[in-house]
Amino acid sequence: MSFPISEQPLHPSARQLSFYLVFILCVFPVWSIPIFSWLFVLYELKGGGLWNLSWHGKALFTYALAEVLFSIYHYNLRTFVDGPCPIPPGNLEELILAFKRITQTGLADLPEDGNDEETLDVSRPGSPAVTIERLSPTDPRAVDFQNQFRNWFGGVPWSQIRRKEMCTWLYWSLFYAHMPDFDKIPPARLKVLLDCLDMVEKRTGTTIPDGSNPRAHPRLLTLDPVGIWWRPLIYYLLVALSDFLIKQLLIRVGGMTLGTRHGLDYLVRVPPMWNACKDPTPIVFAYGLGLGLLQYSTIICSFLTHLPDRPLFVLLQPHISQQIFHPRFLAPKNRKETTAIMRQLLIDFGWVPNPADVRKGETDDPKPRGITLASHSNGSYVHAWFLKDAPDLVSRSLFIDPVTFCGWEGDLCLKFLYNRATTGLQLIMNYFVSTEMGIANLLQRQFDWTANTLFFEEIPHSRNPSRNKFIMANDDVVLCAQRIKRYLVSHGVRKGLYYNSEGQHGLALVPGTEGFNEIMAWLKESEQY
Template sequence: MAPPISEQPVRPPSRDFTYFLVLVVLVFPLWSIPLFSWAFVLYELKGGGLWNLSWHGKALFTYALAEVLFSVYHHTLYKFVNGPCPIPPGNIEELTLTFKRITQTGLADLAEYDEETINESRPGSPAEAVEALSPTDPRAVDFQNQFRNWFGGVPWSQVRRKEMCAWLYWSLFYEHIPEFDKIPPKNLKVLLDCLDLIEKRTGTTIPEGSNPNAQPKLLTLDPVSVWWRPLIYYLVVAFGDFVMKQLLIHVGGMTLGTRHGIDYLVRVPSTWDACKDPTPIVFAYGLGIGLPQYSTIIYGFLTRVPDRPLFVLLQPHISQQIFHPRFLAPKNRKETMVIMRQLLADFGWVPNPSDSRNGASDGRKPKGITLASHSNGSYVHAWFLKDAPDLVARSLYIDPVTFCGWEGDLCLKFLYNPATNGLQLIMNYFVSTEIGISNLLQRQFDWTANTLFFEEIPHARDPARNKFIVAHNDVVYCAPRIKKYLRSHGVRKGLYYNPKGQHGLALIPGTEGFNELITWLREPEQY
């Protein structure tokens, strides 16, 4: 009899030809520029032939010197980023509720729910009591198999109490666990309560002791993974961002604005009426190089649905804008939502609380916004739905990573597992190991705030109010798990699952995913 899936070893695939092709053609040439710049500068300074160089040679030396100085600056930023995690412990009540929701997820059999006939505002899982399962219960085995991702994918039976408590303490308080007799009593109670929930949900008792081969992934405490890259790379990215902004301003009719440290681009049609016309689109993009990378979807919003405003939230900390003053100082959930609520109210897109308090309302009430997000932008989406659901009339999730974050797939695949093919290496070098992105994911990441549960989505099973675009072959997250999670809670028509899709494919005009999301945006809005 074969062992359960949670006991089967995870064997990573070997590196294929595309990995070495990308390494030789793309990664190594960029990675080696600072190295060769140091060698050239030191050689010329030591040899004393600098002043005998032609003007071409002097120009090359000047560029190489700039790369050398930038590499020193980059290393200084790395040392800063690799410091202590700046996130304070969250609210104890919210943390314990989050863990309860995690262990409740998947307990109820909701596979037969139908969005056309189920009218309850909450699905069944949050109502389930967390009781001890049998270790062979399929629900327990599934939870074991997913949760072991946080311990490097070792067989579940190899996880020991010391490592489990270390992971739980990090996930609760963003700190290394002290000796048990030095843990504050309140923290200790929360820790033991969560450990009890994990043991009940997995149907196992975590053995005492330690296993060095099952070290936990402590996302915001582990050393930050950063690969250096040259000054010329950041200059090209900055130039591309500047050009895209100018095109969107002068051709797309958008306006660049800033409010309390949040940058944005906005366009409002001159004849649009907030109370009668379709809701404005607010778009939060994902990791990468920002506007140049997302130009196709932004252009699609401007041209395919031109009858409504468009707001693009600019995020320099995930767009490799190293010269931006807030590059390593991203706004957190609370700061972002306070600013965004007031900003959208000032635009007249959402009700302004001050108007009703002061009796200034004229009886015309805006309907709210259509919130669209891609990938990492779905964390901002989650903040809206947690803190300001009244602002959101409709939601469009493209390749959402905010669901099932507790299972560890995203963390393991995107940050810890070594690349084995060309696409993974591109994601690794050009995205996940860039210093600003690493700072966000490995020092500023609040996984409790960034995890969205189904019951936190207003009208989640209404396909007119919520649209989920998920790609089966996504290299960033485990798409089948997202599909299973949404389908088990009754999402049918609202889920577009592309069996051949890849991460970001739905952003490209002409693809099935792009056509699907544009069609959904154009549908008559129903409330």
């Protein structure tokens, strides 16, 4: 007897040899530095032989003591991060609309390689405004939704999820808080909760059984304990040094300027003879998680050398770049702050039209045509903020390995934050990226899923391949590229999608690869409006 895919248990993979090699050669040497520093300092202090050490020994003791003090500082920061979620509940109407939009996704009978003829807004082709009706539990659309939604419950078979756990997850997703007892939930919130539960039951074609099943404990991203592995002082010092050196290289050799506006840091280069009304649009680049400029220096330099005739703006994000000494390391700008500051910056640069000039009736002169917004991975969340709050600023959009699509399905959360690493690459992503304090703080305490989720109909001119380009790789270890490809293609994206069937996350940023050539060719092509 065959079971639907949503009932098949997800068996954990066995750890591969690469996992142990990476742990022994990369992770353990870095992770163990604070431990050995503590042991060395305690041994010398207890033995009383500190003053008998050679100058080499005293230098080593000084360094070890610095590591000990930093580990205490790191622990205090971790305690702060592991506190309550600071994000207040969002706009309730927006939350309900977003949740309704999630349950609508995949309901329409759209071919995976076809086109979506229906629209929510004639000016923005998008996903169909279908009525949410109860499906049969064996309907392929219901089974597919069950299979993806169970990711939020650890991947247990759908039939094992009970009402208490489902309501707990729904309450968190709506109000960013732990669910109290039912009789203590305010009536307005209770109604919203039950309405969302009804949508889930209709969409899955099932009735969630009463009771509780601890094995199906939900993943409450901003409430669960934050997963942080410590790092030594020397690690952060090297990251800070590399960031400083690359900034100097980009300033002195690349002709860029370092600026700050209301706590938002950036690098910018403007060619001297560039004209905002006639020449190619400026590139604004939002990078992803990792090591910031150290990790993205190659693609930034490629922008500078391959596209010397147009401005380049790089949004610096210390909270996802492991810049622990930066004053905003644990205080990232949110959606409203970022878009408001960026809008004014772009107006001041003269890259986008000034609304004040339009109100004055100064409409005869040519106006700037906006920006080309490029983003990679986590940077696509910033990209989503722009398209939601300031779509008038964006003329063209370049999404590289975007994580902003289909985030509601739970693949990204499960793979990047909750899965047990089994390969060397997964362990590198786990230790050097997802469990770093600033990144963990952003993803597990500052994450606003409604702000970070981009639906197809929110992309202006979404099917115009000259206005929107999507670069993806099949073997992406961070996101489920196949699902995002299916989502985009079913809504009519064809020529605007480059999909590398053998590529990995970030490969398109490497010069000489097909994805890189695709990016540069698209940026250089004639801009058609």
